[in-house]
Amino acid sequence: MSQKEAWGSRVGLILAMAGNAVGLGNFLRFPVQAINNGGGAFIIPYLVCFLLMGIPLLWIEWSMGRFGGKHGDHSTPFILNSLDPKRSFWKYIGVFGIFTNIAVAAYYCYIESWTMAYVIHSLAGTFQGMGQTEVAAFFGQYVDVMQSTTGIPYEAIVFFILCILLNTYILSKGLDGVEKAAKIGMPLLILFGMYLAFRGLTLGTSGATPEHPDASAIAGLNFLWTPQYDSLLNPKVWLAAAGQIFFTLSLGMGSIQCYASYIRSKDDIALNAVSAGFMNEFVEVVLGSSIVIPIAAGYLGLDWVKENAGFGMAFQTMPYLFNNWGPILATMAGVMWFGLLFFAGITSSLAMGTPWMGFMRDEFKWTQKQGAWSFGAIVLVLGLPTVLFFQQGVFDEYDYWAGTVSLVVFALIESILFAWVFGMDKGWKEINRGGDIKVPSIYRFIIKFITPVLLLFVFLGSLVTPLGNDWLAAKASLFSGNGWPLDNASLIKQITNAGLKEQIAAATDPAILATLNEKLFYITGARALLLFTFLAICALVYTAYQNRLKRSK
Amino acid sequence: MNTTALILMVSTMTLVSAITLYFFVRVLRAPAKPEPDSFKDNDEDR
Numbered sequence: 001m002s003q004k005e006a007w008g009s010r011v012g013l014i015l016a017m018a019g020n021a022v023g024l025g026n027f028l029r030f031p032v033q034a035i036n037n038g039g040g041a042f043i044i045p046y047l048v049c050f051l052l053m054g055i056p057l058l059w060i061e062w063s064m065g066r067f068g069g070k071h072g073d074h075s076t077p078f079i080l081n082s083l084d085p086k087r088s089f090w091k092y093i094g095v096f097g098i099f100t101n102i103a104v105a106a107y108y109c110y111i112e113s114w115t116m117a118y119v120i121h122s123l124a125g126t127f128q129g130m131g132q133t134e135v136a137a138f139f140g141q142y143v144d145v146m147q148s149t150t151g152i153p154y155e156a157i158v159f160f161i162l163c164i165l166l167n168t169y170i171l172s173k174g175l176d177g178v179e180k181a182a183k184i185g186m187p188l189l190i191l192f193g194m195y196l197a198f199r200g201l202t203l204g205t206s207g208a209t210p211e212h213p214d215a216s217a218i219a220g221l222n223f224l225w226t227p228q229y230d231s232l233l234n235p236k237v238w239l240a241a242a243g244q245i246f247f248t249l250s251l252g253m254g255s256i257q258c259y260a261s262y263i264r265s266k267d268d269i270a271l272n273a274v275s276a277g278f279m280n281e282f283v284e285v286v287l288g289s290s291i292v293i294p295i296a297a298g299y300l301g302l303d304w305v306k307e308n309a310g311f312g313m314a315f316q317t318m319p320y321l322f323n324n325w326g327p328i329l330a331t332m333a334g335v336m337w338f339g340l341l342f343f344a345g346i347t348s349s350l351a352m353g354t355p356w357m358g359f360m361r362d363e364f365k366w367t368q369k370q371g372a373w374s375f376g377a378i379v380l381v382l383g384l385p386t387v388l389f390f391q392q393g394v395f396d397e398y399d400y401w402a403g404t405v406s407l408v409v410f411a412l413i414e415s416i417l418f419a420w421v422f423g424m425d426k427g428w429k430e431i432n433r434g435g436d437i438k439v440p441s442i443y444r445f446i447i448k449f450i451t452p453v454l455l456l457f458v459f460l461g462s463l464v465t466p467l468g469n470d471w472l473a474a475k476a477s478l479f480s481g482n483g484w485p486l487d488n489a490s491l492i493k494q495i496t497n498a499g500l501k502e503q504i505a506a507a508t509d510p511a512i513l514a515t516l517n518e519k520l521f522y523i524t525g526a527r528a529l530l531l532f533t534f535l536a537i538c539a540l541v542y543t544a545y546q547n548r549l550k551r552s553k
Numbered sequence: 554m555n556t557t558a559l560i561l562m563v564s565t566m567t568l569v570s571a572i573t574l575y576f577f578v579r580v581l582r583a584p585a586k587p588e589p590d591s592f593k594d595n596d597e598d599r
Contacts, residue, residue: 224562225558225561278573282570
C-alpha cells in the first residue's frame with residue numbers, strides 16, 4: 001500500500017469493517033448455536049456478552065489500531081509494541097495478528113470458492129430436479145478433487161485458485177479496492193438476505209408434503225425463539241454465547257487494528273465501532289435467524305432440523321429446498337443465497353490480507369502489488385492442503401488452531417495489554433479521542449475488569465471443556481473427589497489427539513485403522529505447517545526489528 | 554407462533570434493527586472533521 005493509503009469515506013470504512021465481521025457464521029453458526037443453547041433464551045446471554053465483551057473489544061481494537069497508525073504501524077506486531085515499547089516481547093505476541101489472518105484465509109478462501117461455484121451451478125440450473133440425497137451427494141463430489149461436477153478437471157482447485165486470484169486482484173488495489181468491494185458486497189448481501197428472510201418468515205406451513213406432513217416454518221421459528229429460561233444457569237450456554245459474539249465480530253484477528261490504523265487521531269472511532277458492530281448484529285440476529293432454520297423446518301420438518309442443524313445445511317440442503325419455489329425462483333434464490341454467502345466471505349477474506357500487506361509495506365517497503373500477490377501465493381500454498389486433504393481433517397485442524405484457539409489467546413492478551421499495561425487512563429482517552437459519541441463511563445470499568453475476565457472464562461472453558469460439555473456434572477464429579485472429566489473437544493485433549501487415538505485403539509477393521517492412522521498423519525502435518533508459518537512470521541518480525549534498530553543508530 | 558416466542562423475536566429484531574439504524578444515521582449526520590481528515594472523498598470536495 002502506498003504511503004498515502006487512506007479510506008475513501010467514512011461510510012466505506014464502516015461497511016468494510018462490518019464486511020470484515022459479517023461472515024458465513026452469521027447465517028450458519030448463529031442459528032445453530034441458538035437452537036443448541038436454549039432457543040430464545042440464548043439471545044439474553046448473547047446480547048449481554050455483546051455489550052460486555054463484544055463492544056468493549058471493538059473499542060479496544062479500533063483504538064489500538066488508530067494509536068499504532070499514528071506511529072506509522074499498520075499491523076499488530078508493532079502496534080502492540082507501540083503500546084508498551086519498553087518490553088520487546090509484545091511484537092511476537094502481535095505475530096498472532098498476521099498469522100491468524102493468513103492461516104484462516106487459507107481455508108476460508110476454500111469455503112468462499114464453494115459459494116462461488118454454487119452461484120454458477122445455481123445459474124446453470126444444476127440443482128433443478130435433484131432430490132435431497134442427490135443435492136447432499138453433489139457436495140461430496142465437489143469437495144472430492146478427483147471428481148468433477150462441471151467437466152472441469154480438478155474443479156475444486158480451479159475455483160479455489162480463481163477465488164484467491166480475485167482476492168489478490170482486489171487487494172492489489174489497496175484500501176480503494178477493499179472499500180469498493182464492501183460498498184458493492186454489503187448492500188447486496190443485505191438485500192439478498194432480506195428477500196430470503198422474508199420468504200423464511202412467511203413460509204408458514206405451505207411447505208408441508210405427504211413425505212413431511214409436519215413441516216412448518218412456524219415450528220422452526222418457535223423452536224428458535226421460545227425461551228428456555230433454565231438454560232440461563234448453565235455455564236455451557238454462556239460460553240457458547242461469548243464464543244459466538246467473539247467469532248461473529250472477527251475479534252482477536254488483527255484485521256480490525258489494521259483497518260483502524262488508517263484513521264487519523266482526531267477522527268472518531270467510538271461511533272464507528274458501534275455502528276459497524278451493530279450492522280453485524282443486524283445481519284446475524286435479524287437475517288441470520290430468519291433464513292436457514294425456518295426454510296429447512298418449513299420443508300423438512302423440525303425433527304429433521306434438530307438432527308441435522310449445522311454448517312453443511314448451506315450447501316447440502318438449501319439448493320434442494322429452493323427447488324420447491326419453481327425453476328425461476330429457485331435459480332434466483334440459489335444465486336441470492338450463495339451470492340450473499342460469497343459477499344460475506346470475500347469482505348472478510350479481503351480484511352485478512354491487509355495486515356500482511358501493511359506489515360511488509362511498513363517494514364520492507366513492499367508495494368501494495370507485491371504485498372497482495374505474496375499474500376495470494378502464501379494462501380495458495382498453505383490452503384492447498386485443505387483442498388487436497390479435506391476429507392483427512394486438514395481443514396478442521398486449521399479452523400481449530402488458527403480460527404478458534406489463536407483468536408481467543410490473542411484477544412485475551414491484547415485486552416490485558418490495553419487495560420493494564422498501556423493503562424486505562426491512556427486507553428480511555430484513546431477511545432474517546434475525536435469521538436462523535438460519548439462512551440458511557442461504566443465501560444471504563446467493564447474494559448478494565450469484566451472483558452478480560454470474560455475472555456479468561458472463554459479460554460478456560462475451551463482449555464478444560466468437561467465431558468459432554470456438561471459443566472454441572474463435571475462440578476459434581478470434582479467435588480465428589482472423582483476429578484474433572486475432560487471432553488475430547490477440550491484444548492488439552494485436542495493437543496494430544498486423545499479422541500482420534502481412542503478411535504485408533506478401538507478400531508479392529510484394518511481398513512478403518514489405516515484411514516485413522518492416515519488422518520493422524522495429516523493432522524500432525526497440518527499442525528507442523530501452521531507452526532512453521534507462525535515461526536516464519538516471528539523471524540520476519542525479528543528481522544524487521546533489527547532493521548529498525550539499524551535505522552535508529 | 555406461540556406468544557412468548559413471537560414477543561421475543563419481534564422485540565429482539567426491532568431493538569437490534571432500531572439501534573443499528575440509529576447509529577448509522579448518526580454516522581451519516583456527523584459533520585466532517587476539518588482537513589486533513591482520514592477520508593479521501595472529503596479531500597476531493599475541497
